[in-house]
Amino acid sequence: MLAVHFGAGNIGRGFIGQLLQKAGYEIAFVDVNAALVDELNERKMYRVQLATTGKPESVVEGVRAINGQDVAAVAEAIATADLVTTAVGPNILPHIAGAIAAGITRRLSVHAKPLNVIACENMIGGSEMLKEHVYEHLTESVQAEAAQWIGFPNAAVDRIVPLQQHDDKLLVMVETFFEWVVDSSQMVGEIPSIEGVTYVEDLAPYIERKLFTVNTGHAVIAYLGYQLGMKTIDEAMRDDRIVQATRGALQETGALLSAKYGFDPQVHGQYVEKILGRYTNPLLSDDIVRVARSPIRKLSQHDRLVGPALQCMEKGMNPEHLGLAIAAALAFDYPEDAESARIQASLKEFGWENTLHNCTGIPAGHPLEEIVREQARRLKEWSGSH
Numbered sequence: 404m405l406a407v408h409f410g411a412g413n414i415g416r417g418f419i420g421q422l423l424q425k426a427g428y429e430i431a432f433v434d435v436n437a438a439l440v441d442e443l444n445e446r447k448m449y450r451v452q453l454a455t456t457g458k459p460e461s462v463v464e465g466v467r468a469i470n471g472q473d474v475a476a477v478a479e480a481i482a483t484a485d486l487v488t489t490a491v492g493p494n495i496l497p498h499i500a501g502a503i504a505a506g507i508t509r510r511l512s513v514h515a516k517p518l519n520v521i522a523c524e525n526m527i528g529g530s531e532m533l534k535e536h537v538y539e540h541l542t543e544s545v546q547a548e549a550a551q552w553i554g555f556p557n558a559a560v561d562r563i564v565p566l567q568q569h570d571d572k573l574l575v576m577v578e579t580f581f582e583w584v585v586d587s588s589q590m591v592g593e594i595p596s597i598e599g600v601t602y603v604e605d606l607a608p609y610i611e612r613k614l615f616t617v618n619t620g621h622a623v624i625a626y627l628g629y630q631l632g633m634k635t636i637d638e639a640m641r642d643d644r645i646v647q648a649t650r651g652a653l654q655e656t657g658a659l660l661s662a663k664y665g666f667d668p669q670v671h672g673q674y675v676e677k678i679l680g681r682y683t684n685p686l687l688s689d690d691i692v693r694v695a696r697s698p699i700r701k702l703s704q705h706d707r708l709v710g711p712a713l714q715c716m717e718k719g720m721n722p723e724h725l726g727l728a729i730a731a732a733l734a735f736d737y738p739e740d741a742e743s744a745r746i747q748a749s750l751k752e753f754g755w756e757n758t759l760h761n762c763t764g765i766p767a768g769h770p771l772e773e774i775v776r777e778q779a780r781r782l783k784e785w786s787g788s789h
């Protein structure tokens with residue numbers, strides 16, 4: 404069995420590649436990092452280390468890599484693949500769509516065999532969005548065939564894999580916890596048996612529970628921690644104010660999720676506690692600027708901060724902790740991050756209100772604006788105190 408996986412980065416090697424290899428797939432990674440591609444092709448294996456006592460390791464063998472620029476080679480691999488997965492980042496999905504479309508076209512010209520393409524990105528509706536981009540590159544007749552033979556099931560993936568700094572360029576250190584949930588109602592053909600993958604008929608509760616808990620909490624810690632001059636997530640978790648704010652935000656999203664999906668508050672509370680524990684793992688040493696990366700994406704209307712805040716308000720709740728994190732995300736001034744630089748330039752040129760509206764989609768005069776403004780004042784007191 405062959406799996407073609409786009410993105411041989413942290414989650415690609417440290418999570419998706421590892422699970423697929425255990426399930427018996429040969430893996431062809433597709434990446435645009437030429438050095439990484441060469442190293443994978445030379446060694447045909449890599450190590451995954453667990454960030455826990457003793458740092459146990461496993462070896463992922465039977466891997467190769469294709470340079471993403473070589474569209475013909477990528478298309479050839481997709482033509483014979485049994486599964487396609489991605490972990491490249493939501494903003495990159497449009498850039499890999501052409502190669503996937505070329506692969507689908509080639510495949511359908513040779514044989515009609517079902518294929519599922521699973522985007523493993525931190526976003527709602529990732530595979531559906533990828534499908535839209537791929538279809539832009541398909542002729543009408545191939546689109547009609549693809550509708551029958553190619554599935555784009557949405558997925559939720561959860562495993563913290565920080566930036567890697569090892570002498571061994573392929574080694575990847577990961578936390579022990581992982582969760583990979585796939586929407587089986589959007590799949591074609593036989594459902595593949597992959598240990599560690601949970602198939603569900605309706606992904607919405609799972610992806611929202613994950614995005615609005617793990618990723619919301621992480622974002623709160625990262626943006627507040629940055630304001631307080633901290634470097635890593637576990638360092639920030641040693642500050643009581645940050646822990647309180649994170650708990651507060653997760654109470655807000657928890658109340659929303661319970662109201663929307665009927666989650667048992669006690670069971671959800673245990674889920675939250677487990678996640679708070681994951682953030683404190685000192686062996687992960689997860690950089691705040693990694694977790695805070697791409698603040699425009701993270702501030703967008705349906706993402707982890709503004710998404711739940713707007714929905715909380717529709718239900719009559721007051722999302723002040725989410726408001727504090729939104730204010731901190733706007734204040735995230737890290738020039739090496741292109742999106743942070745764009746926000747800071749916008750704040751200077753267009754002012755706070757316009758930048759808030761443009762980045763978040765919060766309409767002018769919406770009551771959430773007032774909450775964020777109030778929290779921005781509170782944030783100034785916080786920042787002044789460190």
Ligand SMILES: NC(=O)C1=CN([C@@H]2O[C@H](COP(=O)(O)OP(=O)(O)OC[C@H]3O[C@@H](n4cnc5c(N)ncnc54)[C@H](O)[C@@H]3O)[C@@H](O)[C@H]2O)C=CC1
Nearest residue numbers: 410411412413414434435471490491492524525562563564
């Ligand atoms: N790191 C983590 O803990 C988790 C990450 N995710 C999601 O997984 C995705 C990837 O994140 P990471 O692995 O952390 O990022 P990463 O930066 O470590 O890996 C992304 C990889 O994609 C490659 N890439 C970029 N453009 C490409 C293109 N056009 N074609 C092929 N490859 C390309 C990069 O060279 C890089 O190797 C993101 O959507 C992230 O939200 C989800 C859960 C956990």
Ligand SMILES: O=P(O)(O)OC[C@H]1O[C@](O)(CO)[C@@H](O)[C@@H]1O
Nearest residue numbers: 525561562563617618621694696
């Ligand atoms: O990968 P993103 O969406 O930029 O956000 C970082 C988040 O993703 C993760 O890497 C994995 O879920 C978390 O560590 C963090 O919440």
